[in-house]
Each structure stands twice: as C-alpha cells, then as structure tokens.
Amino acid sequence: MGLGLSFIFGVMKIVNLAHGDFIMLGAFGAYLGESIWRINPFVTLIIEFIVFLLIGLPLYYGLIPRLLKSRDPEMLSLILFFGLSQIIEAIGTMAFGNNPETIDPSVIGGQPLVIAGQDFPFVWIAGVVVSLVCMVGIYLYLYHTRLGIATRAIMGNREEAQSSGINVHRVSALAFGIGLGLAAIAGVLTPFMLGAIYPTMGVDLTITAFAIIVIGSLGNPLGTILGGIIYGLSMMLMETYLPSWSSMIPYVLLILILLVRPSGLLGRRTRNA
Amino acid sequence: MAPERLLVVNNVVKIFGGFRALDGISLDVSAGEIVGLVGPNGSGKTTCMNIISGLYRPDGGDILFKGKSVRGKSMHVLSKSGINRTFQTPKPFKGLTVRQNVEVVHRRADRKASVDDPLEFVGLSHLSDREAAALTSGQQKLLDLARALTAGPDLLLVDELAAGLSPVELDTIAERLIEISRRGVALLIVEHLLGFVNQLTQRVIVMNAGKEIFEGDLASAAQNQRVVEVYLGQ
Numbered sequence A: 001m002g003l004g005l006s007f008i009f010g011v012m013k014i015v016n017l018a019h020g021d022f023i024m025l026g027a028f029g030a031y032l033g034e035s036i037w038r039i040n041p042f043v044t045l046i047i048e049f050i051v052f053l054l055i056g057l058p059l060y061y062g063l064i065p066r067l068l069k070s071r072d073p074e075m076l077s078l079i080l081f082f083g084l085s086q087i088i089e090a091i092g093t094m095a096f097g098n099n100p101e102t103i104d105p106s107v108i109g110g111q112p113l114v115i116a117g118q119d120f121p122f123v124w125i126a127g128v129v130v131s132l133v134c135m136v137g138i139y140l141y142l143y144h145t146r147l148g149i150a151t152r153a154i155m156g157n158r159e160e161a162q163s164s165g166i167n168v169h170r171v172s173a174l175a176f177g178i179g180l181g182l183a184a185i186a187g188v189l190t191p192f193m194l195g196a197i198y199p200t201m202g203v204d205l206t207i208t209a210f211a212i213i214v215i216g217s218l219g220n221p222l223g224t225i226l227g228g229i230i231y232g233l234s235m236m237l238m239e240t241y242l243p244s245w246s247s248m249i250p251y252v253l254l255i256l257i258l259l260v261r262p263s264g265l266l267g268r269r270t271r272n273a
Numbered sequence B: 001m002a003p004e005r006l007l008v009v010n011n012v013v014k015i016f017g018g019f020r021a022l023d024g025i026s027l028d029v030s031a032g033e034i035v036g037l038v039g040p041n042g043s044g045k046t047t048c049m050n051i052i053s054g055l056y057r058p059d060g061g062d063i064l065f066k067g068k069s070v071r072g073k074s075m076h077v078l079s080k081s082g083i084n085r086t087f088q089t090p091k092p093f094k095g096l097t098v099r100q101n102v103e104v105v106h107r108r109a110d111r112k113a114s115v116d117d118p119l120e121f122v123g124l125s126h127l128s129d130r131e132a133a134a135l136t137s138g139q140q141k142l143l144d145l146a147r148a149l150t151a152g153p154d155l156l157l158v159d160e161l162a163a164g165l166s167p168v169e170l171d172t173i174a175e176r177l178i179e180i181s182r183r184g185v186a187l188l189i190v191e192h193l194l195g196f197v198n199q200l201t202q203r204v205i206v207m208n209a210g211k212e213i214f215e216g217d218l219a220s221a222a223q224n225q226r227v228v229e230v231y232l233g234q
Helices: A003-014 A018-035 A041-068 A073-096 A122-144 A146-156 A158-163 A167-192 A199-216 A221-242 A243-261 B043-051 B077-083 B098-109 B114-121 B139-148 B167-182 B194-200 B218-223 B225-231
Strands: A113-115 A116-122 B004-018 B020-030 B034-038 B060-065 B083-085 B157-158 B186-190 B201-210 B211-216
Touching: A003 A018, A003 A122, A003 A146, A003 A167, A003 A199, A003 A221, A018 A041, A018 A073, A018 A167, A018 A199, A041 A073, A041 B186, A073 A199, A073 B004, A116 A122, A116 B043, A122 A146, A122 A167, A146 A167, A146 B098, A146 B225, A158 A167, A158 B077, A158 B139, A158 B167, A158 B211, A167 A243, A199 A221, A199 A243, A221 A243, A243 B167, B004 B043, B004 B186, B020 B034, B020 B060, B020 B186, B034 B043, B034 B167, B034 B194, B043 B083, B043 B157, B077 B083, B083 B139, B098 B114, B098 B139, B114 B139, B114 B167, B139 B157, B167 B186, B167 B194, B186 B194, B194 B218, B201 B218, B211 B218, B211 B225, B218 B225
Parallel strands: B034 B186, B034 B201, B083 B157, B157 B186
Antiparallel strands: A113 A116, B004 B020, B004 B060, B201 B211
16 A cells, blocks of 8 residues: 555655545446446456556656656645645545445455464455565566666666656656556555445545555655554554554554654664754 | 867856846867866856756756757756766765666666776776765765766766865876866866866866856966956955
8 A cells, every 4th residue: 555655755755645545546446347347356456557557647747847846846745645635535526425335345256264273354365465466566677677777766866867868757757657556456455455435535545555654664665565564463453452542553653653763664864964 | 170169058047036146158168178167156167067967947048069959958868968967966876886876877878888897997896886875975976977977978067076085086087087088078077176177177267156257277267367356355
C-alpha cells in the first residue's frame, strides 16, 4: 500500500495525498470488473496496473512540472493533492454512492493455508506474494534497467541528473505512473483484505500508507517493507487486546516515529548547522 | 582567420522578482578557448552559467551555440548538444558508487570510450567502488568534472572548481583543464581564485551587478580603475 507513495516521494519529493483515493479507485475497478464482467481479480490487477500507469503519464505532465517550478513544491504538493483527493472522492461518491460495497472473497479462489497450526486465508498469502512481486519488480527496475538507474540519479539530485543528459520529466512521469499503478494493485486487493469498500475510504488509506512509509523512511523501498511489517504487527496486537483502540494505530505510530526518529527507522540522521 | 565562435551570449537579461541578476550581459567563447568569468559575490556569474546551461530561462536576449539559438532549451537537451557543466556545490547521486555516477552519463552518452577513462583523467579511479556521497568535497568536485567530461562536451562550464581543493590538487586540475582545452573543448570558468584563473587563461570577463565591466587580460584587469573599485570598494 505504501510502496507507490514512497516511490513517488523518492523520485519527485512530493507527497501524493490522493494516494488513498487512487487505491479506492483501484478497489472499485476490481468491484466493477468482478460484478459486471466476472473478471478474475488477478487479471484485473494486471489490467489496472497498466491503465493507472497510463493515466499517470498525462496527470504528471498536467500537474507536476508546474509544481516543481514553485519555490516550495513539497508544501504546495500537499495542497494540490489534497484538492485532487477531494475531487476523486466526490466523483467516486457520485459514481458509486455512499453505500459500502463488497466482493465475494471466494472469487479469488484458493484454500486457507495452515502455518504453525494457524489458518491463514488464501487472500493474505496472495497479498504477501503480490507485495513481494511488486518489491522485486521495483528493485529490478531501479537496479537493472537503464531507466531505473536514471530514476536513481534523479532521486539523488534532480539538477545534476538533468545536466547529465537525463530527461527528468520523462523518467519522473514514468515513476509517477508506476506509483499510481502500485496504488491500483493495492486497491484490487483492498476489498479482500479490508472487507467493505466505499468512496470516502481514501483518506484513511492515505494516512495508513503515510504512516507506513514514515516509519521506514520516506522514499526508501526497504523502509516501506519494514514500516509495513511494524504497522501490521501493531494492528494485529491492538485488534487482539484493545480492539476499540486499533484505529488509532497509524496516528500513534506516526507521532512516535516523528518524536523519536524523524528520518524514519532506515533513514539517515541529518544535522542542521 | 578569426577562430569560430562556439558560444555567443547576446544581451541576456534575467530578473528574479524585481532584481535584475543579469542586466544585458554579452560574451563569446571560441572552440578550444579558456575564458575566465570573474567578479565579486552576487555579480551574476553563476546565474550566467545557469542560463547558458539551461537551468534558468532568460527573460531577454539570446544564446547562440554552434550558430543556432538555444535560448530556453532544457538542460538535458543542451547536455546532449554538447554544453556540459560542473556545479559550485556538487551533489553526487546518493546511493551510487563513484563509477556508477559516471556510468549514468556514460550510458546516456553511449560512448565507446571506457567509463574508467574520465575517472583516471581526474585521478579518482582508485576510488571507483566507493559510495560517492562518502567522498571529500574536493573529490566530489573532481567526480563532477569526470561526469561532465563523460558526456563529451564541446563547451564545458566550470563553476568554482578550485574552492576546497588543496594546492597540489589545484596544480593537477589546472593541467587537466588545459589538456581538455587542447582537445578542442571550450571552457568558461567561473572562479574566485584569480591565481588559478591566471594559470589557465589571460582572457577574463569581469562582471558586476549583472553586467560586464571589463574584458581583456588579467594583468590589465588588475590595473583597471572600475575593476579595482568593484573589488576593493574604493
């Protein structure tokens, strides 16, 4: 869930506050795909990744270059994407209504897995496998492709990358598209992991994704994995022992990490002279 | 026959808010020539470099490179056309080794020469596997130069390369820059260390308040009343 948000921040240093809303759109895409065309969610996953990637390209060129020219792109990105989040939420509400929707979990197929005497639903295992595939995919892209190395150069320094002959907008647009594609993949799995889906769920999802990437370190894919594990374990423990308080988890973790280690668990400590 | 003018900056203006950082600057550089761009802090030297390299868009005037206008073209396009630069404060690509930093440019430039050549040239080949962010500031400047060279420049913009280098490193780098110009590459050098500029060239352009106030050899500049006033505030 956090990988796309982290990837976009790492490359462009902007916070996509509409990330959760793209996950919501991905979730409704899976809902429509299953309820109207009876498409298997794993097929939807691939289709949505491509569609969202392609949507990301014009969206990048329409919004980001102008934003990056401003004096404070990070701050303005919060305002811009908050606005985009509201627009997507409003369109989602008009299109799908306010009632929560669900997908029959059996459509994803598979049998529960027994590990150490515990039953694990198939969809959880599928979620872990899909996440791992996405992470390996991002790793291979960043470390073993020409575009990926250019992406890492932009992550290191945008101006120097440009002066090295890298078309930063073309590479960043692709990264933005990949970030949205990853949000869509998380969205397809959301109805199976969380149950009901509804158009206003984007804000909560953004906060959860944001907490995960801040815990690990903004822009660091490995940090996102670590943040996800810590968030997941904390959530499970709270739901077991203090279920009525469990929704506070992302906020508590966010505040704790900002107080104790603002750069995230895998982030480098910085010092201001 | 006069040497071919590779770069012509013609009456360029750059305004930040209400501040005219460049106020109608004009200069030219020929192939294989080394030109020093000097002046006190805030005189507009780095802004001029940023305009020529495409980092900033000019608000007025024109820039001709190889006889064609390149005004307003982005930095990556100019880099491929043959205008490459170093930065006053180099920021190597974090998380990449010294060699990978050069490889980023090498892959894009698609050159047949080895990645190791520019590293060898600037004396960093023994550090090629070290993470670039771990280099000293002087070494990072040399890496910046190696990257700019890898792109295969016709015009190299060198922004305060000497600051932070030891006297021995300064002598070595001066030799290297002269060697680069002998290969036909034009160099426009922004520098505060006038002794270093003197090692490289006799033609300097002195700037103040976004304008050129003197052009000629360094010895004459030192005798020029206006230049002395600007530097010493007399």
